[in-house]
Amino acid sequence: MRIDQDQLIEKLLDLTRQAKDSTNKFKELQPATVSFRPSPNEWSILECLEHLNLYGDYYLPEIETQLLKSEAIEETPYFKSGILGDYFVSAVKADNGKKMKALKYMDPSNLELSITTIDRFLKQLNTLESLLEQSRKVNLSKVKTAVTLSRFIKIRLGDTLRFLVYHNERHIVQAERVLKKISSEQREDNSLLDSSVNHGSRSSVIADGV
Amino acid sequence: MAENKEISVLSFTKKVLNAFDEVAKRKVFKKGSFLLREGEIERNIYLIEKGAVRVFYLSEFEEIIFRLGYDGSIINSLSSFVSNKPSEFYIQTIRQTKVKIISKETLQHILKESQDSLEQYTEFLEYLLIQQIDREIDLLTASPAKRLERVLKRSPDLFQHVPLKYIASYLRMKPETLSRVRNS
Numbered sequence: 001m002r003i004d005q006d007q008l009i010e011k012l013l014d015l016t017r018q019a020k021d022s023t024n025k026f027k028e029l030q031p032a033t034v035s036f037r038p039s040p041n042e043w044s045i046l047e048c049l050e051h052l053n054l055y056g057d058y059y060l061p062e063i064e065t066q067l068l069k070s071e072a073i074e075e076t077p078y079f080k081s082g083i084l085g086d087y088f089v090s091a092v093k094a095d096n097g098k099k100m101k102a103l104k105y106m107d108p109s110n111l112e113l114s115i116t117t118i119d120r121f122l123k124q125l126n127t128l129e130s131l132l133e134q135s136r137k138v139n140l141s142k143v144k145t146a147v148t149l150s151r152f153i154k155i156r157l158g159d160t161l162r163f164l165v166y167h168n169e170r171h172i173v174q175a176e177r178v179l180k181k182i183s184s185e186q187r188e189d190n191s192l193l194d195s196s197v198n199h200g201s202r203s204s205v206i207a208d209g210v
Numbered sequence: 211m212a213e214n215k216e217i218s219v220l221s222f223t224k225k226v227l228n229a230f231d232e233v234a235k236r237k238v239f240k241k242g243s244f245l246l247r248e249g250e251i252e253r254n255i256y257l258i259e260k261g262a263v264r265v266f267y268l269s270e271f272e273e274i275i276f277r278l279g280y281d282g283s284i285i286n287s288l289s290s291f292v293s294n295k296p297s298e299f300y301i302q303t304i305r306q307t308k309v310k311i312i313s314k315e316t317l318q319h320i321l322k323e324s325q326d327s328l329e330q331y332t333e334f335l336e337y338l339l340i341q342q343i344d345r346e347i348d349l350l351t352a353s354p355a356k357r358l359e360r361v362l363k364r365s366p367d368l369f370q371h372v373p374l375k376y377i378a379s380y381l382r383m384k385p386e387t388l389s390r391v392r393n394s
């Protein structure tokens with residue numbers, strides 16, 4: 001892939017803003033809805049987002065470290081994907097239709113999750129936005145970051161940013177699918193969790209009988 | 211001096227408790243419930259009758275606990291309560307927790323009643339200020355062992371009320387470090 005660097009960043013920023021919009025919608029849902037698993041081996045909305053948080057935990061500081069070490073550029077170059085980087089990106093794109101199994105240390109399914117998972121993800125998206133802005137000033141093909149698999153494997157910063165953004169998109173699409181499933185089951189069975197009423201936070205007060 | 215403060219806090223608490231009985235606002239929260247979330251405005255003071263809560267700040271990477279409360283503690287998101295601005299902190303129950311809640315309006319009502327209450331409230335706030343400074347010194351204390359020692363001096367029964375992992379976060383150390391300093 002070869003693209004004007006600024007164009008690439010604009011595109012990634014745009015996708016990140018869309019991710020924020022979707023996530024803000026998840027934030028309005030009831031706790032029971034966001035932790036609902038459609039089936040025992042499918043992730044809940046919270047688990048989808050926590051999976052992304054776990055990637056952010058690794059990549060956001062790594063990107064920041066590499067940005068701090070990099071020199072500013074005078075003019076905007078073209079970005080050219082690396083072979084490995086481009087492979088990672090195409091593997092996680094939402095529209096490639098392939099199912100993947102999460103790496104064990106990126107698997108959120110045994111973690112204790114709460115609505116802070118959503119807030120944390122929103123904060124990570126803000127950090128990602130500011131890192132994207134700062135990335136305009138470096139050469140995305142020359143700056144490299146290590147990957148989670150091994151710190152000896154490095155890919156181009158432009159590919160790292162693409163990977164993160166498309167990986168976010170993939171699992172947000174997954175979370176939206178889960179929500180759709182819940183709403184269609186709801187229509188069949190009214191006793192199922194209602195996501196539209198009382199979207200405050202006090203639903204778990206025992207004394208109120210919930 | 212410190213002892214006097216304790217007594218004032220007690221008498222103020224007593225007064226608040228009496229007010230509670232009049233307005234009778236008590237609630238039981240399930241484990242993991244939020245008394246307050248980031249972005250909401252704090253309108254209450256909570257007295258914990260039984261149970262435990264943690265007050266934490268959420269960064270993009272972790273939850274950082276900066277206050278713990280259990281049986282007898284008075285807790286809220288103070289800066290939001292005072293300024294009416296959105297809270298930067300979450301308050302979450304660590305286990306099922308019984309609280310008495312006093313709203314800002316009720317509190318103001320009590321304070322208007324007498325000069326006494328106002329003075330006691332001022333002393334109560336001063337006491338909170340001292341707690342805050344103590345906490346600041348905690349965080350400036352480099353040695354994990356000394357940090358633990360300071361906290362245990364203030365709250366000797368902390369470990370009976372709060373799980374280790376939360377105390378570790380409060381002390382800004384890894385759970386492994388905490389169990390190491392505890393056992394040495």
